[in-house]
Amino acid sequence: xxxxxxxxxxxxxVLIASSLLVVTVRNPVRxxxxxxLAFFSAACLWLTLEAEFLAITLVLVYVGAVMVLFLFVIMxxxxxxxxxRAGFANYLPLGLIVALVMVGELTLVxxxxxxxxxxxxxxxxxxxxYSNTEALGRLVYTDYVFAxxxxxxxxxxxxxxxxxxxxRRRPETRYQAPEEQVKVRKEDRIRIVRMPSRPGxxx
Amino acid sequence: MIEALLTLxxxxxxxxxxxxxxxxxxxxxxxAVAYYTLAERKVIAYMHVRIGPNRVGPRGxxxxxxDAVKLMFKEMIIPTHxxxxxxxxxxxxALAPALGAWAVVPFTDSLVLADIDASLLYVLALTSMGxxxxxxxxxxxxxxxxxxxxxxxxxxxxxxxxxMGFALVGVLMAAGSLNLREIVLVQSxxxxxxxxxxxxPLFLVYLISGVAETNRSPFDVVEGESEIVAGxxxxxxxxxxxxxxxxxxxxxxLISALTVIMFLGGWHAPFAIAPFTxxxxxxxxxxxxxxxxxxxxxxxxxxxxxxxxxxxxxGWKVFIPVTLVWITVIGVARFFTPIGHWFG
Numbered sequence: 001x002x003x004x005x006x007x008x009x010x011x012x013x014v015l016i017a018s019s020l021l022v023v024t025v026r027n028p029v030r031x032x033x034x035x036x037l038a039f040f041s042a043a044c045l046w047l048t049l050e051a052e053f054l055a056i057t058l059v060l061v062y063v064g065a066v067m068v069l070f071l072f073v074i075m076x077x078x079x080x081x082x083x084x085r086a087g088f089a090n091y092l093p094l095g096l097i098v099a100l101v102m103v104g105e106l107t108l109v110x111x112x113x114x115x116x117x118x119x120x121x122x123x124x125x126x127x128x129x130y131s132n133t134e135a136l137g138r139l140v141y142t143d144y145v146f147a148x149x150x151x152x153x154x155x156x157x158x159x160x161x162x163x164x165x166x167x168r169r170r171p172e173t174r175y176q177a178p179e180e181q182v183k184v185r186k187e188d189r190i191r192i193v194r195m196p197s198r199p200g201x202x203x
Numbered sequence: 204m205i206e207a208l209l210t211l212x213x214x215x216x217x218x219x220x221x222x223x224x225x226x227x228x229x230x231x232x233x234x235a236v237a238y239y240t241l242a243e244r245k246v247i248a249y250m251h252v253r254i255g256p257n258r259v260g261p262r263g264x265x266x267x268x269x270d271a272v273k274l275m276f277k278e279m280i281i282p283t284h285x286x287x288x289x290x291x292x293x294x295x296x297a298l299a300p301a302l303g304a305w306a307v308v309p310f311t312d313s314l315v316l317a318d319i320d321a322s323l324l325y326v327l328a329l330t331s332m333g334x335x336x337x338x339x340x341x342x343x344x345x346x347x348x349x350x351x352x353x354x355x356x357x358x359x360x361x362x363x364x365x366x367m368g369f370a371l372v373g374v375l376m377a378a379g380s381l382n383l384r385e386i387v388l389v390q391s392x393x394x395x396x397x398x399x400x401x402x403x404p405l406f407l408v409y410l411i412s413g414v415a416e417t418n419r420s421p422f423d424v425v426e427g428e429s430e431i432v433a434g435x436x437x438x439x440x441x442x443x444x445x446x447x448x449x450x451x452x453x454x455x456x457l458i459s460a461l462t463v464i465m466f467l468g469g470w471h472a473p474f475a476i477a478p479f480t481x482x483x484x485x486x487x488x489x490x491x492x493x494x495x496x497x498x499x500x501x502x503x504x505x506x507x508x509x510x511x512x513x514x515x516x517x518g519w520k521v522f523i524p525v526t527l528v529w530i531t532v533i534g535v536a537r538f539f540t541p542i543g544h545w546f547g
Contacts, residue, residue: 029342030289036335056324064331065361068338072357075342075350133321133381176513 008048015041028074036067050126053133224316228305236452237267243500250504271445279441282345289343294439294446297336300329301453308460309384311470311484323371323381326461330416333454334360337418337425340447341435352434355511356418356425362518363415369526370409373402374465376533387469397468401536404529406466408522410498413458415518417451419499421506422514429508459495460488467491 018037025031039062046055113119126132140148196202212220241256241263248255256263281290307322309315319325334356341353377398378386390397399406415422426434436447463469468491470484509517536542 027286029286033289033335033339052319052321053324056321056328060324060328060331064328064334065364068334068357068361071338071342072354075338075353131320133324176516178516 004048008045011041011044011048015045028077029071032067032070032074035070036063039063039067049123050130051132053136225306228316229302232302232305232453232456233449235456236449237271239452239456239496240270240448241267242497243503246497246500247504250501274441274445277441279443280438282438284345285438286343286345289339290438291443293336293340293343294443294450295336296339297333297450298446298453300332301450301457304329304457305460307383308457309387309464309469310488312384312388314485315384318382318384321381322383323375323386323465326383327368327371330454330457331360331364333416333450336447336450337435340439344435344438346438348431348433348437349435351431352425352427352437355427356435359418359422359425359514359518360416362515363412363522366408366518366522366526367412367416369523369530370402370405370412371465373405373526373530373533374398376530376537377402383464387464387471390468391471391475393471393475394468394473397466397471399466402466402529402533404525406462408526409466410462410495412518412522413462414499414502415514417454417458417499419451419455420503421509423508424511424514427508455499456492456496459492459499462495463488463491467495 015038018034018041021034022031022038025034039058043055043058043063046052046058109115215223244266245255245263256266259265259269281287304326306317307315307319307325309318337356337360338353341349341351341356344350374386375381378389380386380389394400418425424430424434426436428434431437436444439447468487470488472479472482472484472487
């Protein structure tokens with residue numbers, strides 16, 4: 001077994017174990033943290049495929065930003081485990097059917113002959129000066145520029161929609177206006193008063 | 204003699220060689236962290252017209268060692284109802300990214316542990332993971348103060364990471380590369396070629412976001428000792444606290460190193476003429492690093508703490524628009540103005 005294969009099996013084992021723990025562990029915060037571990041292991045697997053840009057971006061976007069926001073929300077939830085487990089038996093048959101259908105679909109796809117060793121040969125290694133980032137950038141900005149721009153526009157629409165859905169104007173809240181604060185001069189705020197320190201004395 | 208040493212080095216197994224290389228970076232780094240804490244106390248003391256620590260060793264020079272020994276031998280208390288494993292793993296999660304990012308930092312043209320292709324992204328990805336240590340510590344402590352600190356930290360770091368990322372987009376547009384070593388090589392030829400001039404707004408945004416990312420004053424609402432005691436690490440004692448401390452200072456040194464690499468010409472001398480080029484590159488690099496690291500201490504002694512809403516306003520409403528505008532400026536300047544070569 002080569003070093004690369006050892007790395008592959010170690011990270012695959014960690015990935016599978018942590019994905020299982022995401023759905024089985026009781027504590028939601030721990031489940032979210034196992035999801036982080038799963039993302040990280042997946043990124044390491046991509047690194048072994050010489051896809052360093054995708055691997056680092058997975059860590060940057062999902063581990064560094066998305067999961068932080070997930071944790072932010074999950075930590076504030078006060079979840080009652082007993083209440084969540086209620087009705088487990090009722091939902092079990094439906095859950096099993098959905099699970100079986102999904103396993104069946106995946107099996108059909110995998111057995112369709114599109115994923116054999118012949119159809120998907122092992123990728124050949126690239127020379128040391130090959131830049132995965134540059135190759136990806138060229139593809140995204142030339143061949144697939146239309147799809148790329150389309151995705152960007154859809155994301156922009158999603159951002160605007162999310163903001164407009166959650167925007168609440170609250171006139172009673174007093175906001176700071178730094179541009180007004182910067183403009184303030186001494187004359188606007190203080191008044192020098194000359195007054196006698198003793199009655200009858202000239203100021 | 205040197206050749207004998209070289210053959211000996213080449214005969215060592217690869218893992219052992221790597222171990223020595225990692226040690227050669229981490230041990231001086233940890234020493235620098237220890238003395239950075241002393242420098243902080245001394246510098247701030249003199250700014251306050253005090254003397255600072257001067258009891259342990261000559262002029263207080265052994266103070267960091269005394270602190271380290273004290274923290275190592277203190278009992279580490281785990282609060283009741285704390286999540287024991289997460290409580291213990293949180294300081295490690297805070298420190299590991301701060302140390303791991305040094306793997307790609309180029310000290311000179313040839314002195315870099317891993318000269319990988321996307322090292323800028325790697326650094327960004329690792330520094331973005333530092334927040335987990337803070338968030339997990341705050342949650343696992345089972346304390347309201349610690350939890351408030353964790354919440355503040357998560358919101359603050361997400362806000363400033365975006366500004367930081369956009370500032371780096373400007374750098375990589377100007378440099379045309381994601382490799383830190385090549386980013387420095389593009390800046391060769393004197394101080395007028397360093398990126399802090401053409402990218403001055405991005406330089407400021409990056410530096411200030413760096414202060415915010417490391418939770419340093421004036422952005423230290425995460426600790427906020429006057430409001431929430433000590434924030435996320437209020438329940439940590441002994442080594443747990445010491446590791447958080449190490450992580451904070453290691454992060455500050457890392458941000459200083461990255462600022463030097465991306466905006467201040469890395470190991471290049473400020474003037475590409477004789478007396479300056481005689482000085483070895485590593486000296487320039489470490490000198491610039493120390494100058495930027497000094498700024499962190501200066502900020503702490505100078506500015507009062509930002510209020511939480513002011514932090515959010517600065518991050519989202521000032522920095523992100525500034526970086527976006529300047530990215531456009533870079534693009535337009537490169538292709539439509541005669542000074543385009545200056546922008547990379």
